[in-house]
Amino acid sequence: MIDKPWLTIVAIASALKLLFIPAYRSTDFEVHRNWLAITHSLPIDRWYYESTSEWTLDYPPFFAWFEWLLSIVASRVDPAMLVVSNLNYASNACIVFQRVSVIVADFVLAFATRTYCSTLGVASSRRAFTLAVLILLNAGLLIVDHIHFQYNGLLLGLLLLSIARLKQERVLEGAFWFAVLLNMKHIFLYVAPAYILYLFRSYCFQDTQRQTGWLPRFSTFLPSRLLRLGAIVTAVFAVSFGPFIAMGQLPQVMSRLFPLKRGLTHAYWAPNVWALYNFADKTTSMLTRSASSRPSTTGGLVGDVEHVVLPSVPPIAALLLTTVSILPGLVASWRRPGNFRLFLRGLVACAYGSFLFGWHVHEKAILLVIVPLSLLAVENVADARNYLVLSITGIVSLFPLLIRAEETPIKVALCLAYYLFSSGTLPSLFRDEAKVDEGREKFAAINAPSTTLLTTWSRLYLCGLALLECFCTLAYPFTSLADKFPFLPLMAISVYCAGGVCLTWALFYRETFAMYARSDSKTE
Known part of the structure; x- marks a missing residue:
């Protein structure tokens, strides 16, 4: 992609983000202000022990150092924001x-x-332009980072x-940047299995592309490559965690990074399998008039809760x-090193599976599925169709993060604009592809110039x-149920x-198996 279109997209995105400066701010704004104060005002040996605020430092060390670098600039802007005791300072x-x-x-x-x-x-300038817009002007990312407040753009950029x-x-x-990313935010462990397998199978073995069995020929194993790879990853983790290991604080740091007592689901359920499970339990308990003395899954609390009728889910089951x-x-x-x-499909599969079945998944984690899937969406029509439904579903699932009525027109306008762009541009990327893809008559029919990516079920669903x-935004607040069932x-x-999300996951795997079969037939 030439520089001018790319710079135009970046400029438009930046200008739009500037407009959101006075918009709603979530508690995450105070979280990061507090982390600025902790890393600036306290010695390193107190970073992961400080608990004046309930929003304690719970990201890996590299992100703590990132906050420290920001605090150097912040000290020249407003030193009061760096006082640990100045809770909710804004x-x-x-x-x-x-x-x-x-x-x-x-x-x-960018x-x-x-x-x-x-x-x-x-030759793929149209694809490049479309992909740049899908990522840099992603409505979900704008909502989460520039209204709600987080730094997901930085993290997804490293990915x-x-x-x-x-x-x-x-x-x-590539391994170096992923290791850095893991030490910025550990949620990216979700996709680490895809990296580990791909790097080991493809880099540490020679000429394994022609292998058809489950295991590589160990005669082609290259230990020097494994050592180089291991040295880079180990060095990154050593720089990150080394100071805390030297101070004997590794257990404390790990307890902050992995607080398993937060419960199966967040206070606002992420749209995954456990949301369906909680709903089934809640519905069944109401129908059977069952009761429990422990906190309910719909109580709006973060922490251990139990299901009333269905069995409660332990962390090992989610794993x-x-x-x-x-x-x-x-x-x-693995079988196609x-x-x-x-590899990309394996990465998306890891993000999908972790989002759908993981323990205490935040709703914002849907971005970890949407952004990598966009890389596939500009090159494969089935993935484009899937992406269109998933991206809009994911964006709408983030709407409740913005609780003020003032932001309703903004989030609706962002989602609508994103839908109109993606539904208007993605189909055009595949209209001529069938002409050069031999033996795929069905593909050609799907991609006729007059068709769209949306099937009947997807139109009905959207x-x-x-x-x-x-209904939830305009009608429900004025019903008699609003006070009783908030x-x-x-x-x-x-x-x-x-x-x-579950349906697009199933369709994603259907295309993965089809792609694997096509790859298998070409190999043989």
Whole structure:
């Protein structure tokens, strides 16, 4: 992609983000202000012990150092924001500084997007432009980072840069950036299995592309490559955790990073399998008039809760289900080493499975599925169709994060604009593809110029999603149920969106198996 379109997209995105500076701010704004104060005002040996605020530091060390770097600039803008005891401090200077820091950090995502788009080739300029818009103007990312407040653009930029380096066959650099990412935010452990398998199978064995068995020929194993790979990853983790290990604080740091007592689901259910499970339990308990003395899953609390009728789910069950859910995607990548598209599918499969079955998943984690899937969506019609439904479902599932009525027109306008762009541009990428793809008559029919990506079921589903959002936003607050069941709209949106995410997951795997079969037939 040439520089001018890319710069135009970045400029439009940045200008739009600046407009959101005075918008609603969630508690995450105070979380990051507090982390600025902790890393600036306290010695390193107190970072992971400080608990003046309930929003304690619970990200890996590299993100703590990132906050420390920001605090150096913040000290010149408004030193009061760096006082640990100044809880919920939000002066105008503090607000502008933190908002702008997210916008500046997003340039990592902009650079990574340009890097990945350059791998698509000069002939794919339309694909590159479409992909750049899908990522840099992603409505979900705008809502979460620039209204609600977080730094997901920076983190997803590191992920995308790592993926781009792997596609460019700069394997060690790709591994380096992913190791850095893990030490910025540990949620990316979700996709680590895809990286581990791909790097080990493709980089540490020679000429394994022609292998058809489950195991590589160990005569082709290259221990020197494994040592280089291990040295880079170990060095990154040593720099990150080394100081805390030296101070004997590793157990304390790990307890902050992995607080398993937070419960199966977040206070606002992420639209996954456990939202459906909670709904089934709640519905059954109401029908059978069962009761429990322990906190309810719809109580709006974070922590251990129990199901009333259905068995309560322990962390090990969530781990086992997550593992089972990602295995098919990993197997495909294992049996086709060096196949970058299957690696990407394995990565998306890991993100999907972890989101659907993981323990205490936050609703914002849907971005970890949507952004990598966009890389596939611009190159495969089935993935484009899937992406269109998943992205809109994911964006709507994030709407309840913005609780003020003032932001309703903004989030609706962002979602609608994103839908119109993606539904208008993605089909055009595939209209001519069938002409050069021999033996795929069905594909040609699907991609006739007059058709859209939406099938009948997807149109009906998205219409239902729009109607549900209208009811929850415009009608429900004025009904007699609003005071009695304040969490009903949250539950309805979570459950309905969970159905859409589960269905797109099944369709994603159907295309993965089809792609694997096509790859298998070509190999043989």
